[in-house]
Amino acid sequence: MSEANDDNNGSALISGDDPISREQDDLLNRTSLAAAIAEEIAGMSADNGGVLAVTGKWGTGKTSLVNLVANKLKRNETVRTIRFNPWLFSGTDQLMEFFFTELASQLQDTEQKRKRFRRKSVSIADAFTRYSAALSPLKFIPFAGAAIGTAQGISSGVSQAFGQQASVHEQRAEIIESLNRLNGRIVVLIDDIDRLSQGEIRDLLRLVRLNGSFPRIIYVLCFDRAVVEAALNGEGVDGAAYLEKIVRTSVEVPPVTAESIADLLIRGITECLRDIPVGQLDASRWADVFWQVVRPLFSTLREIKRFLSSLSLAARSLGEEVGIVDLIALEAIRVQRPHAYDLIFQNVSVLTEIQSSLGRDDGARERNRPVIESIVELFPGNVGNSFVRLIFPAAQLYTENVWHGNDSKQTWKRDGRVAHAQILRYYFHHELPEGAAPNVQVRMVAHAIGSGDGLRNALSTVADDLLEDVLDRLPTHLGSVSPEVIQSTVTVLLEMFPRLRVESKGFYDPGADYSVLRPVLQLMEQVESQDSADQIARAVYDANDSFYARLRFIQLIGGRESSQSRIISQELEVKLRDRLRRDISSAPASALENERDLLRTVVQIFGKEENGSGSPLIEAADAPRVTAQLLATGLTTTKRQALGSVQVHREDRLAWDTLLLVYGSEERFRSAAAVMQASITAGEIEVADRLTRALALFEKYSSGWRPKDF
Numbered sequence: 061m062s063e064a065n066d067d068n069n070g071s072a073l074i075s076g077d078d079p080i081s082r083e084q085d086d087l088l089n090r091t092s093l094a095a096a097i098a099e100e101i102a103g104m105s106a107d108n109g110g111v112l113a114v115t116g117k118w119g120t121g122k123t124s125l126v127n128l129v130a131n132k133l134k135r136n137e138t139v140r141t142i143r144f145n146p147w148l149f150s151g152t153d154q155l156m157e158f159f160f161t162e163l164a165s166q167l168q169d170t171e172q173k174r175k176r177f178r179r180k181s182v183s184i185a186d187a188f189t190r191y192s193a194a195l196s197p198l199k200f201i202p203f204a205g206a207a208i209g210t211a212q213g214i215s216s217g218v219s220q221a222f223g224q225q226a227s228v229h230e231q232r233a234e235i236i237e238s239l240n241r242l243n244g245r246i247v248v249l250i251d252d253i254d255r256l257s258q259g260e261i262r263d264l265l266r267l268v269r270l271n272g273s274f275p276r277i278i279y280v281l282c283f284d285r286a287v288v289e290a291a292l293n294g295e296g297v298d299g300a301a302y303l304e305k306i307v308r309t310s311v312e313v314p315p316v317t318a319e320s321i322a323d324l325l326i327r328g329i330t331e332c333l334r335d336i337p338v339g340q341l342d343a344s345r346w347a348d349v350f351w352q353v354v355r356p357l358f359s360t361l362r363e364i365k366r367f368l369s370s371l372s373l374a375a376r377s378l379g380e381e382v383g384i385v386d387l388i389a390l391e392a393i394r395v396q397r398p399h400a401y402d403l404i405f406q407n408v409s410v411l412t413e414i415q416s417s418l419g420r421d422d423g424a425r426e427r428n429r430p431v432i433e434s435i436v437e438l439f440p441g442n443v444g445n446s447f448v449r450l451i452f453p454a455a456q457l458y459t460e461n462v463w464h465g466n467d468s469k470q471t472w473k474r475d476g477r478v479a480h481a482q483i484l485r486y487y488f489h490h491e492l493p494e495g496a497a498p499n500v501q502v503r504m505v506a507h508a509i510g511s512g513d514g515l516r517n518a519l520s521t522v523a524d525d526l527l528e529d530v531l532d533r534l535p536t537h538l539g540s541v542s543p544e545v546i547q548s549t550v551t552v553l554l555e556m557f558p559r560l561r562v563e564s565k566g567f568y569d570p571g572a573d574y575s576v577l578r579p580v581l582q583l584m585e586q587v588e589s590q591d592s593a594d595q596i597a598r599a600v601y602d603a604n605d606s607f608y609a610r611l612r613f614i615q616l617i618g619g620r621e622s623s624q625s626r627i628i629s630q631e632l633e634v635k636l637r638d639r640l641r642r643d644i645s646s647a648p649a650s651a652l653e654n655e656r657d658l659l660r661t662v663v664q665i666f667g668k669e670e671n672g673s674g675s676p677l678i679e680a681a682d683a684p685r686v687t688a689q690l691l692a693t694g695l696t697t698t699k700r701q702a703l704g705s706v707q708v709h710r711e712d713r714l715a716w717d718t719l720l721l722v723y724g725s726e727e728r729f730r731s732a733a734a735v736m737q738a739s740i741t742a743g744e745i746e747v748a749d750r751l752t753r754a755l756a757l758f759e760k761y762s763s764g765w766r767p768k769d770f
Contacts, residue, residue, distance in 0.1 A: 115311070253288060403434060
């Protein structure tokens with residue numbers, strides 16, 4: 061690649077699959093080869109015509125090389141270049157007509173700058189026009205796209221062709237005589253021969269052989285030798301031998317070196333993604349993925365250009381959600397190995413599911429291994445195994461017997477890797493599942509860690525229905541949090557409880573609380589000493605107004621299953637629990653009426669021992685809004701599902717005995733409920749769905765009804 065004009069090179073690389081026509085767009089250093097070919101054409105003996113072939117496989121840059129040759133020839137005053145597009149004809153007769161008509165058209169081009177050459181070429185053009193008409197006068201049709209000068213000129217030429225009596229041989233002799241007087245030569249460029257049908261290839265090569273002996277005319281043919289030889293084979297004809305009789309000189313387009321392919325890929329990817337917002341490149345994975353998966357899939361510049369065109373669009377629509385390393389790899393596979401791509405699409409679960417290393421797997425390994433093997437076989441060499449290891453590590457179980465744990469899934473999700481099923485499905489469908497937050501929001505929140513106000517502001521921009529997912533994905537970003545910001549981060553995280561859902565999603569749902577508790581626990585476990593943890597715990601308690609958040613925090617960092625799991629000292633835990641009882645007992649109604657899960661919070665703070673005092677556990681329990689909150693948070697829903705059925709049966713229940721425990725007596729509870737209902741009637745309390753359901757149960761429980769399995 062030329063180093064003189066990097067900007068132009070980059071633009072040419074990502075400008076699409078069209079062949080280049082300018083030297084400054086030459087990415088493969090073929091300008092010097094083009095100059096040599098042009099010199100050969102201009103200097104070769106052409107008394108009896110000549111045929112030069114530029115050969116190479118599809119995608120190797122034959123057309124670009126011929127374009128560069130044409131540009132060189134245009135600078136030569138004694139050479140007139142003409143392009144013939146064989147795709148515009150159908151059948152031998154039309155080919156013959158069109159070929160000579162096109163030659164005549166371009167030779168009569170009034171834009172010709174070399175006037176002396178032009179005067180002679182116009183007379184030759186007239187001869188070609190008559191010759192074409194004589195070859196097939198009944199089928200002669202002037203082609204609409206020809207630049208012949210004027211319509212009258214065409215009609216005149218045709219009329220003369222119909223009216224003249226000279227034989228075809230005489231007209232051929234006239235053309236030869238005119239060409240011999242030409243002080244220069246005509247170069248006819250014929251490209252894309254290998255893209256024609258077998259019959260059309262044979263017709264075109266017969267035409268060149270028939271007319272290749274015209275003096276001063278040199279044909280430059282561009283094709284894949286194997287394709288053309290195969291088309292010429294048959295009927296006792298050896299394609300290779302037939303081609304040798306036609307072609308005098310041939311030039312094979314040099315293959316692109318492995319180093320150049322790698323260089324072009326890297327330059328192209330860099331240029332392609334330069335102005336597109338994508339996630340940060342994972343440098344720890346990029347080198348392995350590029351050299352072991354992406355690079356081996358490419359062998360020509362055309363393949364690279366096709367890939368880059370696709371990558372640009374994919375990056376614009378997916379680059380902020382899907383890790384750019386995986387996005388590059390999957391797009392390369394989609395373009396270069398479409399059958400493998402289809403199998404990936406069909407087997408998302410097989411490629412991403414984590415299988416347990418303990419116990420039986422119900423035959424999953426035997427079922428899934430053939431699927432993975434069929435994908436691996438579609439890649440060259442060892443690329444398939446590298447693809448599994450680097451892109452879909454969960455599937456290493458079937459190729460290398462390597463296991464990955466569930467903790468890996470969170471890391472994959474954090475990094476936007478398609479190894480996580482949600483990310484891979486997003487790549488395919490461009491749609492996040494319900495409740496899933498965009499990666500850009502998770503990164504924004506993670507980036508704000510370190511400043512209490514910054515984190516609080518970042519979380520405020522996240523919709524409530526996406527907050528749980530953002531918090532669930534936060535722990536993978538907390539490994540490098542400095543000790544100085546743990547206190548402020550924990551404080552802000554505990555403030556998120558009121559925004560989280562209360563209802564359960566299903567049988568195995570641990571609850572939304574854990575989306576807050578997991579990152580808080582991870583942060584507190586990073587505190588180096590218990591004294592430091594005690595200090596942070598006191599400050600966090602003081603900074604939070606929610607009794608529910610305070611209780612959950614104390615439970616999380618206090619005495620758990622063993623003394624070894626304790627984060628704060630037992631002494632501080634006792635003090636904080638005592639303080640929490642006093643604080644909630646004397647709290648005003650305004651501090652309790654919106655408290656999350658108020659009934660459970662009160663009971664867990666005071667314990668479930670019988671309240672025989674006849675007085676509520678909290679002073680504000682009789683306040684109408686507090687009563688409403690206690691009643692609403694006393695509503696639970698049981699779920700039952702029959703074996704073999706997908707139908708889930710739900711039944712609401714009310715924690716009646718627990719409510720009586722909080723109020724001290726049923727009479728006190730009924731009295732508070734009556735005051736609350738009066739406030740509802742007066743429109744002073746807004747009745748949400750949960751409270752409506754709780755009120756309905758309150759009437760039933762008050763009448764003595766209890767669930768059958770109570």
